[in-house]
Amino acid sequence: MDRMPEDIPHPSLDEIRIERVLHALADPIRLHLVRELARLDTGVACGSIDLPITKSTRTHHLRTLREAGVVTIHPAGTSRITTLRRADLDTLYPGLLDGILNAPH
Amino acid sequence: MDRMPEDIPHPSLDEIRIERVLHALADPIRLHLVRELARLDTGVACGSIDLPITKSTRTHHLRTLREAGVVTIHPAGTSRITTLRRADLDTLYPGLLDGILNAPH
């Protein structure tokens, strides 16, 4: 795992596995988070996307996305900025993310 | 569900949901099956792709793929022909399948 300056671990490009990415995206809540991140097209405070779940569940889902390599998370004061790893995913799996984001929903 | 002549149910295009497709593809055994189906590029008897699992587990995985809309299965004598729904998936999610099939593994 790459250690970021802030000590939150993220998988490097060669550690990302397609099965984990697909599993991360297969959950409705996580897919919704990813769609919002893609739509806003900028890093965003985790809590700013509202969802019918508790704080701890949100943390769990964000961790799943981060560990799969779908997002980066880094601290910013008392908050955390979550960013879609769009370029990394496009490099590894060209077409995959767009195919998912453009899907009917 | 569309009823095929052979009475094995398959989801129609508008019944296919991205979450289920992603979940179906997130399992290593199912992903391997799909890759083999794509490589052979023709319908194939279920049993001809060898895997370190029992018959009933294979049935379970093929059912998961079929119900998600990833493959079609239809009887042929005492056997069953499984086919990747490549055109359907490309229509619904352009780029997704290629992105997955071209992924390193």
Place this chain on the structure above:
DNA sequence: TTCGTAGTTCGAGAACCTTCGTACTACGAT
């Protein structure tokens, strides 16, 4: 008709996932 082959169904166990509440840490503002 009898047998073998291909696959399904069912039930059960283990492992895993999702969700939550509670307790905790860390930072910024007052």
Place this chain on the structure above:
DNA sequence: ATCGTAGTACGAAGGTTCTCGAACTACGAA
């Protein structure tokens, strides 16, 4: 220094998934 806010860690409950073996069905061949 104290408080509030943002988020994490942990444990537990409930649900789902994966895997298997055993019993079953369906078709074709001998």
